[in-house]
Amino acid sequence: MNIDKNQIAEHNQQLEAVQNRRFNQLAEDLPNAETIVQKLVDFQVAIPSWALGTGGTRFGRFSGGGEPRNLEEKIADIGLLHALNRSSGAISLHIPWDIPEDYAAIRTLASQYDLSFDAMNSNTFQDQQGQALSYKFGSMQHVDKAVRKQAVDHNIDVIKHGIELGSKSLTVWLADGSSFPGQLNFRRAFQNTLESLQEVYAALPEDWKIFVEYKAFEPNFYSTTVGDWGQSLLYASKLGDKAYTLVDLGHHLPNANIEQIVSLLLMEGKLGGFHFNDSKYGDDDLTTGSIKPYQLFLIFSELVEGMDNRGMDHTKDLGWMIDASHNLKDPLEDLLQSVEAILIAYAQALLVDRAALTEAQSANDVVRAQEILQHAFRTDVRPLVAEARKRTGAALNPVQLFRELGVRSQLIKERGAKTVATGL
Ligand SMILES: [Mn+2]
Numbered sequence: 001m002n003i004d005k006n007q008i009a010e011h012n013q014q015l016e017a018v019q020n021r022r023f024n025q026l027a028e029d030l031p032n033a034e035t036i037v038q039k040l041v042d043f044q045v046a047i048p049s050w051a052l053g054t055g056g057t058r059f060g061r062f063s064g065g066g067e068p069r070n071l072e073e074k075i076a077d078i079g080l081l082h083a084l085n086r087s088s089g090a091i092s093l094h095i096p097w098d099i100p101e102d103y104a105a106i107r108t109l110a111s112q113y114d115l116s117f118d119a120m121n122s123n124t125f126q127d128q129q130g131q132a133l134s135y136k137f138g139s140m141q142h143v144d145k146a147v148r149k150q151a152v153d154h155n156i157d158v159i160k161h162g163i164e165l166g167s168k169s170l171t172v173w174l175a176d177g178s179s180f181p182g183q184l185n186f187r188r189a190f191q192n193t194l195e196s197l198q199e200v201y202a203a204l205p206e207d208w209k210i211f212v213e214y215k216a217f218e219p220n221f222y223s224t225t226v227g228d229w230g231q232s233l234l235y236a237s238k239l240g241d242k243a244y245t246l247v248d249l250g251h252h253l254p255n256a257n258i259e260q261i262v263s264l265l266l267m268e269g270k271l272g273g274f275h276f277n278d279s280k281y282g283d284d285d286l287t288t289g290s291i292k293p294y295q296l297f298l299i300f301s302e303l304v305e306g307m308d309n310r311g312m313d314h315t316k317d318l319g320w321m322i323d324a325s326h327n328l329k330d331p332l333e334d335l336l337q338s339v340e341a342i343l344i345a346y347a348q349a350l351l352v353d354r355a356a357l358t359e360a361q362s363a364n365d366v367v368r369a370q371e372i373l374q375h376a377f378r379t380d381v382r383p384l385v386a387e388a389r390k391r392t393g394a395a396l397n398p399v400q401l402f403r404e405l406g407v408r409s410q411l412i413k414e415r416g417a418k419t420v421a422t423g424l
Helices: 005-031 035-041 070-083 103-112 145-165 188-200 230-241 258-267 294-307 331-351 354-362 364-377 382-392 396-406 406-413
Strands: 044-048 090-092 168-175 209-213 243-248 271-276 319-322
Touching: 005 035, 005 090, 005 382, 005 396, 035 070, 035 331, 035 382, 070 090, 070 103, 070 331, 070 406, 145 168, 145 188, 168 188, 168 243, 168 271, 188 209, 188 230, 188 243, 209 230, 230 243, 243 258, 243 294, 258 271, 258 294, 294 364, 294 396, 319 331, 331 364, 331 382, 331 396, 354 364, 396 406
Parallel strands: 044 090, 044 319, 168 209, 209 243, 243 271, 271 319
Antiparallel strands: none
C-alpha cells in the first residue's frame, strides 16, 4: 500500500486553519520559531527493520496482522511512516535477519521511498541455523578463539552488506558477559573482546564508523562485558578515531543520569549514536517519551548544547535510531508516536535560553536555572513540529491519517492476518 500526496493534502486541508492559528500564536512569542522549524524539517530518525513487527516478552508473543514478511515489505512499511511524517527517512538493517538478495533492487526500492541506509547491526547474541559454533558462552569474549573468529567474520560480513547498500556505520551490541560469579575472568573477557573488535575495526572502510553499544544487564545477569558507558568508552578509545560509544536509553541501571553521560561523551568527541525508547524498570523498550518525557527533554538539552559546543551538525554527525519493541500497540502507530516524541523533545531543547542558563549557572542561581529549563519543557511545541510536517508535505496528524486511511486493515488484506515479521 502507498499513501499518495492527494490523500495527505486532503487531510491537511481539514486541519490547516487550526494549525495556522496555533503556529502563528506561538511564533509571536518565539523569535527563533523559523529556525527551529527548519531544524525539525532536517532532523531524521532511522527506523530499525526489527521494529515493524510485534515483539514479545519471554512469556510470549501476541502477533498482529499484516506484518512485513520480508525486507521489501519492511522497506515499504518505513516508506509509509516517512510519507506520513517525513522524519523517518532512514532504515537500519539487522544481519542476518535482513540479508538483501539483490543489492541494486533493494537500493532502488529504498530510494523510491526516499530512504537511506543507516547503521548496520550485527548479531552474535543468537545462534543461526547451520552455524558451526555456539555463542552460548559469548561471542567476542569467548574462551575459544574459533568462536571469536566466527563472530569477527560475521561482523566483517555485515560491513560488506552495508557497503553495497551505502551505509556508513556498524553498530555492535554484544550480549557477552556472565551470569554467575567465577564464570568469567573479567580481564581476559575484556582483552578477547578488544582484540576481536580490533579485527573488525581493521576491516572498516575509511569513511565508516563503528558504534560500541553497552548494556548493564540482560541476557547475562552477573556481569556484562560492555556493561556501561565507561567500558564502551575504553573500547572506543583503544580502537581509534572511527570508534564511538552508542547510548541506548534502556541500557542503564535504574535512575542513571543519562543526560550527564551524553554530555561527557560529547565533550570527549566519543558519542556516536543514539537508540531511543523508554522504560520504567529495565530495558522495557516502550514508546519513546511515554514514561519519562522530562528526562528525554533533558537528554536532548545536553545533546543540543554539546553538539553546538563542538560545531556538530545535528542531523548528520550522530546516528539517531529508535530501538524499541511493540507488544501491545500497532508497531507503525507506535513508531509514529516515538518519532513525534523525539521531535517534541528536540524542539523543546532548541528553545532553551542558553545565554540565560549560563548566566544563572555562573551566579549559582539554582531557582533561575530550573525555571529556564522548565519554561522550555512546558512550552507546547507541537505546532512547531506540525508546521515542519506541513512544509515537507507530511501529514499534520500522522496517527489520525494512518487510522482514517485504514492502513493496517489494508496491510492485513495484502499480506494476511497471520504474518510474522522475520527476525523476532
Ligand atoms: Mn539498542
